[in-house]
Amino acid sequence: MTAEVQKYTLEQVEALELAPGTEHENLEGWVPALATDEDLREALAKALDYRGDVALTLKDGRQIEAFIFNCHNGPSLAESWVQYYTSSASEKRKVGYAEIARIEFSGKDRAAGKHWEDWVKSYNEKKAAGERNIGLAPEALE
Amino acid sequence: MAIPISQMATVASYVLKKRFTGVQRYPLVLMLEPLFRCSLACAGCGKVQYPPHILKKQLTPEECFAAVEECGAPMVSIPGGEPLLHPQIVEIVNGLVARKKYVYLCTNALELKKKLPEFTPSKYLTFSVHLDGQREHHDFSVCRDGVYDIAVEGIQEAVRRGFRVTTNATFFDGADPNSVRAFFDEVMGMGVEGVVLSPGYSYEKAPDQNRFLGRARVRRLFRAILSNRKPAWKFNMSPLFLEFLMGDRNYECTPWGMPAYNIFGWQKPCYLLQEGYAESYKELLETTSWENYGVASGNPKCANCMVSCGYETTAVIDGFGSLKGFLAMVRGTFSSYRDTHALKLLKDFASQQAAPRKNLVQIENSERVPEEINA
Numbered sequence: 001m002t003a004e005v006q007k008y009t010l011e012q013v014e015a016l017e018l019a020p021g022t023e024h025e026n027l028e029g030w031v032p033a034l035a036t037d038e039d040l041r042e043a044l045a046k047a048l049d050y051r052g053d054v055a056l057t058l059k060d061g062r063q064i065e066a067f068i069f070n071c072h073n074g075p076s077l078a079e080s081w082v083q084y085y086t087s088s089a090s091e092k093r094k095v096g097y098a099e100i101a102r103i104e105f106s107g108k109d110r111a112a113g114k115h116w117e118d119w120v121k122s123y124n125e126k127k128a129a130g131e132r133n134i135g136l137a138p139e140a141l142e
Numbered sequence: 143m144a145i146p147i148s149q150m151a152t153v154a155s156y157v158l159k160k161r162f163t164g165v166q167r168y169p170l171v172l173m174l175e176p177l178f179r180c181s182l183a184c185a186g187c188g189k190v191q192y193p194p195h196i197l198k199k200q201l202t203p204e205e206c207f208a209a210v211e212e213c214g215a216p217m218v219s220i221p222g223g224e225p226l227l228h229p230q231i232v233e234i235v236n237g238l239v240a241r242k243k244y245v246y247l248c249t250n251a252l253e254l255k256k257k258l259p260e261f262t263p264s265k266y267l268t269f270s271v272h273l274d275g276q277r278e279h280h281d282f283s284v285c286r287d288g289v290y291d292i293a294v295e296g297i298q299e300a301v302r303r304g305f306r307v308t309t310n311a312t313f314f315d316g317a318d319p320n321s322v323r324a325f326f327d328e329v330m331g332m333g334v335e336g337v338v339l340s341p342g343y344s345y346e347k348a349p350d351q352n353r354f355l356g357r358a359r360v361r362r363l364f365r366a367i368l369s370n371r372k373p374a375w376k377f378n379m380s381p382l383f384l385e386f387l388m389g390d391r392n393y394e395c396t397p398w399g400m401p402a403y404n405i406f407g408w409q410k411p412c413y414l415l416q417e418g419y420a421e422s423y424k425e426l427l428e429t430t431s432w433e434n435y436g437v438a439s440g441n442p443k444c445a446n447c448m449v450s451c452g453y454e455t456t457a458v459i460d461g462f463g464s465l466k467g468f469l470a471m472v473r474g475t476f477s478s479y480r481d482t483h484a485l486k487l488l489k490d491f492a493s494q495q496a497a498p499r500k501n502l503v504q505i506e507n508s509e510r511v512p513e514e515i516n517a
Contacts, residue, residue, distance in 0.1 A: 014357050014358065014437075015356075015357075015358050016356025016357055016358055016359070016445065016446060017356045017358055017359045018315055018354065018355065018356050018359065048418075051191040051192065052193055053193050067192065067193055067195070067196050069406045069416075069419065070406065070407070070418045070419045071418060072418070083406075083419070085195065085196060085199065085405075086195070087193075087194075087195035090199070092406075092407075107193055108193070110191040110192060110193060111191040114183070114185055115185065116185045116186070118185075119185050119285050123282070132287070133287045133288055134286075134287050135281075135285060135286030135287055135288075135289075136182075136183040136184075136185075136285040136286060137183060137286075138179075138180060138181065138182065138183045138190070139183075139194070140194075141179070141194040141197055141198055142194065
């Protein structure tokens, strides 16, 4: 949700005509600098909201390409972890914040460029060109 | 109300039992998402934006049954993704029906007609078919031409085979209440048990973030849609929740009432927000700071939410939890909600729709008769 709504009173919220949606940063390809513990926490919070895979490099050199779906933000890095799925394993896995050396938003953002306006524009263009059975299809799973 | 008496009795006794035993937080409907894969790519959907390896994952029937048994909700809604793409969906549904759970299988109906012979009609099983409005509105909403006709074919076949069928619609900015009312006439004519409807929620993961209705507009839209009801219209929802959408009632969210379980676990805190996952329903209840959710909490993520998964539970508990609420529910079931102001709202919407609108396709409907003349 945007910062705008965070300033609203309950009365203003009740009077909202349109609800501002989330403004997504373009994170695809981003490699955050992890100079402090706070940098790491912030980057992992963004990874949790990211609609694609991220590549984690651990301090022991291992690499994990994963979709992060859960974070436990404990009082220290040693007590904090992320939970993820990889494409090669069926089970959920966990890794501690303290083990992570590098994060790269390596996977494609699966919602980027699919705005309503894009659909309306493409629909209007195709309809004007005389096309029939216009539609969007889900991306291939391979 | 279109809901059968046996189902109402089950829910009523469940709510009363929880009340008399002093249970504060309990689930009414389990939102069981067996997979996120879908055969459509709707711009407003925030449920399917995942990498392919996540979209290929799915819950096993055993995982589904364990979740249902752990939380104990009397009703199970199966959204997704598209549940009919799950190779074991029949086994999952049969297992839930055998456990006497009232199952609402939510589907876009692209596969419905083909899959119907594998299912057995039961009072416990309802196909809830996604239809956002009349043909052009629905096809445009789901971003594909021809879907409405396929869905209607599926509905008709399901009705013919003796299944319980409802339609479910989600409305975003630009919804035309006059068309929605004409749509109610159409779907009731197909023999469905009732209609389910909801304003859209501003899912953080949805590709489109610009068409979510605010609370004031939700109330105006639903007052226009749901006032001056025709006798043939039936709603598979709590009448008190519909009054909430029309602005006649103030409710707070019951975020634990319709918990979501999927391949990631028990979603925290609710079906709409994704702030992490718990391993069990018990852990979800015990580790979520519930006071941080609902519009009164001031949480900006809850600011525009008037969605059934948070507020219909409140309405159902209100309806079955007190004599006052029960009487209001009975009154609402038989009321047509006469309202001359709402007729004026419909007229205003009709003139707005006639004007060209930026970023919206002008949907043609030359056959619609103005409501005032129809009434």
